[in-house]
Amino acid sequence: MMAVQTSTKLNLCEDEDDEPLVFKRYSSKSKPNQLNAEAKKLSAERQVGQPGKQLSEHRSSNGLNSSVQKGKMVPSTKSPPVKSPLASPKASTSSAGASPVSNSKASTSSRASPVSKSPLSTTLDDQSKRLSEQNKSTTIKEEINSIEHLAQGNSDSEDEKPIGARLGKVKPSEDSDDDKPLSSRIAPKSKVGTSGSWPYDSNERKPVVSKVQKNGSSTIDKGKASSVVSSKRPLDKVNSSENSSAKRPKVTDSSTSAKNKQVSAKKEPKEEEEDDDDDFVPISQRSKKVASDSKPSLTKQTVTKVGSSSIKKTIKKGQKASKFSKYSKSTTKPPGSNDGQIKWTTLKHNGVIFPPPYNPHGVKMLYNGKPVTLTPEQEEVATMYAVMKDTDYVQKETFRNNFWADWHKLLGKNHVIQKLDACDFTPIYDWYQNEKEKKKQMSTEEKKALKEEKLKQEEKYMWAEVDGDKEKVGNFRVEPPGLFRGRGEHPKSGKLKRRIRPSDVTINIGKDAPIPECPIPGESWKEVRHDNTVTWLAFWNDPINQKEFKYVFLAPSSSLKGKSDELKYDKARRLTDCIGKIRASYTKDFTSKDVSKRQIAVATYLIDKLALRAGNEKDDDEADTVGCCTLKVENVKAIPPNSLEFNFLGKDSIRYENTVEVEIPVYKAIMQFQSGKSGSDDLFDLLDTSRLNAHLKEKMDGLTAKVFRTYNASITLDNILNKETKDGDLSEKLVVYQHANKEVAIICNHQRTVSKSHSAQMSKLTEKIAELQGNLKELKVDLDRAKKGKPPLKDADGKQKKNLTPEALERKIAQTNAKIEKMELDMRIKEDLKTVALGTSKINYLDPRITVAWCKRHEVPIEKIFNKSLLAKFSWAMRVEPDFRF
C-alpha cells in the first residue's frame, strides 16, 4: 500500500520534477565557516544523489490549493501551473534583516559536558537490559566519550538550550544583562552529577541545559544558551500572518479564523500589558522582567492544606474570568474551527480489511521434553509467544504471567500443560525463523508479485472520498491478534489481544454512500453510523481495555487532518501574542497565598519552561507514568540554592531527567508543596489537568497545556534558524537545521534507544580517522622530501610510491584533511544524536511553515528536510511567504 499511497500523494502534491527547487534568494558570499568542510558531508552527497525531485515549486503550487486539490488525486498534473511564491522579492528583504545573527559562540562552549548518566540509572540498566525502558544505552557512552569532545567547534553545542534556557530572574545579579532580557533565561543543567556547576554565565545566560537521555546515559549537551535567545523577528509577525491567511486558499474557516485570531491577539496584549516583544522569546527571558515587578515576596508561603485553598481559587477564577471575558466567551467555540460541528458532508469508503485467518503450522512444542499437540487456537497463541523468544518482553514476569493466564484458559484446566516453565517453544521458534529465512530468500520477482497481490487486495480500502475528493485512509487494516506489548511496566502486557471480527466494528459513512460490504462472508458489521461530526471511518473497542477505542482515520496527508494541523499551529502561534502576559501572570502567582493558585502558577511555569506534558490521571491498570499535574513529591528534588532536579517516567515510560535552575519563588513553592508529604504523594495535590486547562482557557481562547509544547518547539526552531543560519553552502544550512531540530527534540525529551551497532560504528569511524591521519603523516613526509627533490618513502608494504609533485602532494593533504574533518563532524553528530529522536518533533511540533519559509529564504530545497510523507502531510504549508515567522 505504501507504494501506492506515496505515489499518489506525490502526484498530488508535487509532481514532476522539474528543476530543483531551490528557492533562491540573494547570494552573498559564502563564508567558510568552520563548518564547511565538515558539514559537507551530508549535503554534498545527497544533493547529487537525489536528483530526483524537488519540488519546490510545484509543490508549493499544490500546496496552495491544497485543500482543494487534494481531492483529486487523479490529475496529478493539475497543479503544476501555479507558481511558487518562492522567489518573491520580499523574501530577500526579510531574510536580510534577519540573518544577521551572529553566533559568536566560540568553540568553547562546553559541549564537553555531556554528562554521564547518573549512577542509578546505570545500575538499572545493567541489571536488565531488558526493556526496562530507556535505559539501555549506558554502556555505549563510554566508548565514545572521547569522541564527543573532538570537535566541537560548531555551534551545536552551545546554543540551545531551549528550554532550560530560560529562566528568569533568579538572581538579580545576573540579570544585569538586561539588555538581553530575553536571553536571560537560565539554562537547565544537566542532570545529576554535573549539576555542580552553574550554568549561568553572566552574560550569556545560560548555558546549560543538558538533557539527559533516557537512560541516562549520556546527556546531551548543551552549551550555551545564548543562541537561543531570540532576536526579534525582523518582520512584523502580524503582517506575515495576515498575508498568509489571506492567501490561504480556501479553507474556509481556517483562514478566517486565523485572521480573526490574529487580530484579537494583538489587542489582547495591549490591554494587559505591554508585553513587548519579547514574547516570542521562549520563556526564559520574560520571567525576569516580570519577576522584578512582582517580586514582592516570596516570603509567605503558607502551606495550606488542601481544602480551603480550593475554594479560594474558585473565587478568584471567577474574577479572572470576567477580566478576560472576551476570551472566555469565545471559548465556547473555538474561533476558527468548526469544531464540534460538521466535519464532512459526504463520505464514502470501503470499510476495513481483516487479517487472514490463522493458518496452523502443526509444529509441536515440547512440554517437559515431550511433543504436545495443540488445537489451532492454542497453537496460534503459543506461536505468538514462541516468536517473541528473543525479545525483552518474555523476560518480564508480568508479561509471562499475563500470557500464561490467557493461554492457560485456552488450554483448559485439564490440559497436559500445567505450567509455563516446563514449556519449550523452541520448535515453533525455529520453524518461524525458518519461514522468515525462506521469505528472505525469495527472488525479487517473487517478492514483487506478492507485494502486488497484496496491493490489489487492499487497494480499495486505501481510499475514501470526502466531500467529493479522494483522500487516503490511514489505518484501514484491522489490528491482528497478538500479545499485548505494553510499554514500560504495563500491568497488562503479555495479555492476549483477541482477534477482531466484523461484529466488533462500527462503520461511519455518509448517509447516501453505499455501506461497505463486510469482507468476511457470513458476518456483518456491528453497526453503521452516519455521523458527520466526527472524522473516523470505523472503530472497535480495544480488546485489552474494553473502555477504549481503536479508530480508523484518514491519513495525515488528508485535507481533514491538514486542516486541524494548521489550526493547531495557528493556535500555538496565537500564544506568541499572549505569552508575555501569561508568564507575567503566573509569575505573580508564584507567591499567591492561595495554594491552589500557586500550584497552578508553578505547574504552568513547568509546562512552559520545561515543556512538560499536562499529566492526566491514570488508572491502576496502566503503566505508572506521570506528567506535570501528576508529578509525585519524589520526582522533584530541590537542590540549593535554587535548582530542581526532575526524575520521572513520562509518556511511554521514557525517563525525564533534568536539573534546572528556577526562580527563587518557584523553588520555594515547590518545597512548600512537598512539605509534610511522603514521596509518593502528589506534588500538586490541588491540581489536575482539567483545572489547569480551565485556568489556561481564561488566559487565551482555546489554550490548553499541550499548546505550550507546540509553541515552545516552534518558536525555538524559528529563533535558532533565524539566528544561526549564515550564508554558506547547503550542507552548512542543513547542519543548522538539524541542530535546531535537535534542540527542540531535547526540549521535548524525544528520545530513542541507542542502536545496537552504535558503538561498533563509532569505533569503525575512529579507526578510519586514525588511518587517514597516518596517511596524512606520510604525505607530509613525502612532501618534505619532494620539496628537496627526494623520492617518496616506501609505503607500508615496502613498495615504492610514485613520485608526485609538491603541489600534488599538497592537494592530497588538503583532501585528506577535509576528509578527516568531515568524518569527525559525522562522528560528533552521530554521538550527539545517539539518543535523540528528531522525527517526532518534525512531525508533531514544528510548524512546517517555519521550515518552508526558511527554505525559501535560504534556497534550501524543501525535500532536504521533509520526506515524501511530510511533504504530503504539510502540503497546506507549502505556500507560505518566505518571510513567515512563527
Next chain:
DNA sequence: TCTGAGACTTGCGGGGATAATT
C-alpha cells in the same frame, strides 16, 4: 463537580526499502 465515554494527537520501535560500502 466529578466521571467516564469518546475522539483525536503524539510517540517509539520494528523492519522493510534504499543507499552507501566493501
Next chain:
DNA sequence: AATTATCCCCGCAAGTCTCAGA
C-alpha cells in the same frame, strides 16, 4: 554482489482534551 548503514513508513500504544450526564 554482498553487506551494512540509513531512511522511512507503519503499527499500535499512550497521551491530551472535550463533552455529556448525573
